[in-house]
Amino acid sequence: MDQTKTGRFIKEQRKQTGFTQRELAEALNISEKTISKWETGNGMPEVSLMLPLCKKLNITVNELLSGEKLDEKHYIEKAEENIVSLASDRTKPITKTVIAAVSCILSILLSMAIVLTASFVEMPSWARIVLISAAFVLIFCNIALVLVVAVNTEIFTCDKCGEKFVPSLSAYILGPHTFLRRYLKCPHCGKRSWCRSRIRKL
Ligand SMILES: [Zn+2]
Incomplete structure (x- = not known):
């Protein structure tokens, strides 16, 4: 699925059906900003909004996801592609994020328990x-894990x-960054620039 293509398609169809961004937003009970986000390729409509949106724009969900009008010949082919792409888009990052969140919480609890034990239980110094170092190692692993998940999302x-x-x-990790941009070398053109960051659709 190509978010940018779908965005352009939404815009095109919106104009063809004679809606302004504001009118379409009102018809769907969402903000104008959301529509503009879709149209610029910075987000996909939520699943719950897909059917109502398509109805307003006189297109099918399959066409929305494909980002173009489809003839009969390509319809099924595209539908299969979209289903596979939806399935793989959704399962991977969510599983990773959930695993990371759970192990993050567990290791924070565990390191707190270790520090408490080390502070209040009688033991040789x-x-x-050893206990406090173990807690630090845990916290360090945690930070590493969060970074790995961050770079993957x-x-x-x-x-x-x-x-x-x-x-x-x-x-x-090494790239200087602001909230929305990070200074990185592009693998396509080989140039360094302040690259815009975006969370991959979960
Ligand atoms: Zn580049």
């Missing part, structure tokens, strides 16, 4: 040092050529 757009890419973990 070497044991205290973020996708960057090159400022020079506009291509999207996922950087390596080390480039991601």
